[in-house]
Amino acid sequence: MRRFVIVGQTATASDAFLLDDLAGTSGRLDVLVRCVRAALLYSHGVRRDVIVYLVLLGGPRAPRALRFDGRAAKFLRPDERSLATLVKKTLAREDLGSGFVEGRHGVAIASGGVDVLLADCEGATVYAMEEGAPDIRDAELDADAVYFIGDHIGLAPVPGAQSLSVGPVSLHSEDVVAIVSNEIDRRLPASK
Numbered sequence: 637m638r639r640f641v642i643v644g645q646t647a648t649a650s651d652a653f654l655l656d657d658l659a660g661t662s663g664r665l666d667v668l669v670r671c672v673r674a675a676l677l678y679s680h681g682v683r684r685d686v687i688v689y690l691v692l693l694g695g696p697r698a699p700r701a702l703r704f705d706g707r708a709a710k711f712l713r714p715d716e717r718s719l720a721t722l723v724k725k726t727l728a729r730e731d732l733g734s735g736f737v738e739g740r741h742g743v744a745i746a747s748g749g750v751d752v753l754l755a756d757c758e759g760a761t762v763y764a765m766e767e768g769a770p771d772i773r774d775a776e777l778d779a780d781a782v783y784f785i786g787d788h789i790g791l792a793p794v795p796g797a798q799s800l801s802v803g804p805v806s807l808h809s810e811d812v813v814a815i816v817s818n819e820i821d822r823r824l825p826a827s828k
């Protein structure tokens with residue numbers, strides 16, 4: 637499985653945000669939601685070989701993590717509002733124990749941050765996507781790697797990760813997801 641981790645340093649871990657003003661009321665959860673679309677959805681389809689994790693470090697319930705699993709994803713629509721609605725419903729859950737708790741349509745939630753998802757990804761190669769790092773085009777990629785990407789603020793150091801860049805310009809997070817996906821698509825066949 638190809639895995640993306642988007643770390644939201646201010647993105648709210650609570651459901652107390654307005655769908656009508658997602659960017660203004662959620663600590664920029666909008667950035668993360670767009671990454672979910674870029675990672676999981678292609679034109680008229682869902683990538684079944686992709687998992688996306690959102691790490692939510694903002695607001696009173698932080699830290700929490702969400703997991704979107706392409707193998708189980710259903711009824712995902714590409715517009716930001718419908719993805720934000722799914723996130724809001726999932727964040728309303730309070731019955732969390734240890735590890736991920738499965739919700740509807742392939743979306744799971746856990747209490748905890750990067751630690752909880754790294755337990756989920758044990759043994760995988762971990763990459764941190766960073767401006768100025770060695771070019772992804774010169775790297776050997778494997779199908780089961782984990783790619784960490786920052787939000788509008790940036791990405792804090794990821795222990796044990798190799799740094800990679802997607803070129804000389806600092807891009808929006810969802811564009812980095814799209815470029816990494818494209819690099820992998822060109823080199824590694826998708827598992828159906």
Ligand SMILES: C[S@@+](CC[C@H](N)C(=O)[O-])C[C@H]1O[C@@H](n2cnc3c(N)ncnc32)[C@H](O)[C@@H]1O
Binds near residue numbers: 767789791
């Ligand atoms: C909008 S950028 C962060 C900008 C932030 N102001 C900073 O200086 O770090 C969002 C994230 O996308 C990733 N990113 C952006 N441009 C990149 C590039 N050229 N190569 C690799 N990753 C990149 C990084 O993970 C970054 O944290």
